[in-house]
Amino acid sequence: MTRTASSTPPPDNERAAKRPKLEHLTSDSFKNGIFLAPMVRSGALPTRLMALKHGASLVWGPEVVDKAILHAERVIDPVTGVISYNGKTRAIFTTHPIEKPYLIYQIGSASPELAVQAAKTVVQDVSGVDLNCGCPKPFSTHAGMGAALLTNPDLLCEILTTLRRELPPHITVSAKIRLLPSQEDTKRLVERIVRTGVSALTVHCRTRNMRPREAALIERLREIVEFVEGLGIDIPVVANGDCQGWEDAKRVKKITGASSVMIATAAEANPSYVETTMIPSYLRLCKYIDNHWALTKFCISQFRSTRHEITKEEANNLKARIIKAKGFDEVTDLVGSWSGEADFAEIADIIGSRRPRPLLVDSESEEALQRVSPASEEGNSSDDGPPIATPPDRPNPEPPTSRAPLGPSWGARMPQPAIFTGSDMLTPTPTPKPISPFDSQ
Secondary structure, three states: OOOOOOOOOOOHHHOOOOOOOOOOOOHHHHOOOEEEOOOOOOOOHHHHHHHHHOOOOEEEOOOEEHHHHHOOEEEEOOOOOOEEEEOOOOEEEEEOHHHHHHEEEEEEOOOHHHHHHHHHHHHHHOOEEEEEEOOOOHHHHOOOOHHHHHHOHHHHHHHHHHHHHHOOOOOEEEEEEEEOOOHHHHHHHHHHHHOOOOOEEEEEEEEOOOOOOOOOOHHHHHHHHHHHHHOOOOOOEEEEOOOOOHHHHHHHHHHHOOOEEEEOHHHHHOOOOOOHHHHHHHHHHHHHOOOOHHHHHHHHHHOOOOOOOOOHHHHHHHHHHHHHOOOHHHHHHHHOOOOHHHHHHHHHHHHHHOOOOOOOOOHHHHHHHHHHOHHHHOOOOOOOOOOOOOOOOOOOOOOOOOOOOOOOOOOOOOOOOOOOOOOOOOOOOOOOOOOOOOOOO
């Protein structure tokens, strides 16, 4: 996208304020935010770009096992700037410089030495490193990683301590755990973790044996948050589990007292205004950044939202056609022209110019937010939005609003240009989920 300089630029005091450029993340970066959770396949590059475009404060990459990245070759696409860490047959991890200030790289590891080696392999392209201590999948736990670390707190804390000691101070170190069956055991583990020097701790409010269809136990988190505060350690605690979007995040934050809220399933199913009219630009973007076709159609199969322009049957037929296609060339008639460069440039411009938008729940803070929001500066009024409540019908209920999970549904939402898209690059996933039409929201 070509930009021409203005011959008479406006005075500095008349320029539109842009989002402050982050030099590096700190513990404060994990406060009052709404984050994209680490998700295998769904949570790679295009999805992360979309989440940032629509308001995510920080984004987590999908879990990558330590050994998988150690011998990867780092390659930069000279056209798109996409950075790929390539294994022998596929890309293990992909990123782009525009997301670096907000990107947390998640490691699956059961070895302090391998965790450090893996982190140092990608450290030039990320702003933080997170240890996965909650994945219950056998491919992770059988090797002592993921949720297996919950029952091996000595090893868990040794990995975190070693990461903090060996990584540059400007790279944050954090962890993501699950609840233990006992609240007292959970607090003992949390105390050990927050004393390792981590910048933040995310708690998925389910136990290791709980499945996604079971409601998250978010009411247990407030006691943990207050416990951490009582220790006199200023470590943000992030809530994860069953949050359906920006409005619902306020409810979760109010109930739990958490510093921030992380969204997974809802963002996978509706990372934007995910309507079928978005699919063409999604496809264009994925082809432009050379996103793997299998992952592109997997992500599309997860989209679900209200349909205003075509019927449910038409939407399902469209997705079925994409799922059956064997490559981008077979869906050319759906996209018009392959102009993914313009879609990408639009995303980059929005990420680079967006304004801070903290997740606040009390009325005074909301009023302060309105005063600095783009909508209020333009003289637009905003209503209170839909009720802050998660519908009771689990799993994956339709939220009060079909708008983007990572952005507010009221007038202070960041400007929404043309609809666009996102997807991912291959990451280790021995047990992929079956492709199904839509998923939630």
